[in-house]
Amino acid sequence: DAGVTQSPTHLIKTRGQQVTLRCSPKSGHDTVSWYQQALGQGPQFIFQYYEEEERQRGNFPDRFSGHQFPNYSSELNVNALLLGDSALYLCASSLTSGYNEQFFGPGTRLTVL
């Protein structure tokens, strides 16, 4: 089992551009959550997807959007990039039922210049 995988590992963009990050969940998991982690801070919840629908959303603007595919993989899209969007973006997968732990991927490091 490969666990949670994310691509790309690193990404450099300029202000105003758009970016798409990808996540494949752990085998058997049906729920994907995305988090943003600024340097020196704890991860901040962006949103969660289940059955291809956004189920919960954190305090992030509409520039942040996502998608979940029938195979449970997910994408995070960020439009009109700002310098403040530079961060580590983490994907976590889990089973929707119960109080199950979330399994995190290694993250995508996004740098906005």
Next chain:
Amino acid sequence: DAKTTQPNSMESNEEEPVHLPCNHSTISGTDYIHWYRQLPSQGPEYVIHGLTSNVNNRMASLAIAEDRKSSTLILHRATLRDAAVYYCILYNQGGKLIFGQGTELSVKP
């Protein structure tokens, strides 16, 4: 969202026990107490969780106060690989994880 309070940093010596405290005075009856840790340059990793009773697993033990307003993560014998940021999180079923600043644990050889 219910919040937790943890010390910013702690130090330990290798092969000694470590007790990482967490206060969560606004915990609700349905909140589980979860602990995650984040090693340098990695995503967070689940450690342990509990509701009311103390819990043990291969990684650590979790001691929960009787009133559930505080808990302690116990690493029985710290190793250098345990150096990480440890997060105490209150978690509802299927919900989002709300991370605080966590406790940065350093382990001295």
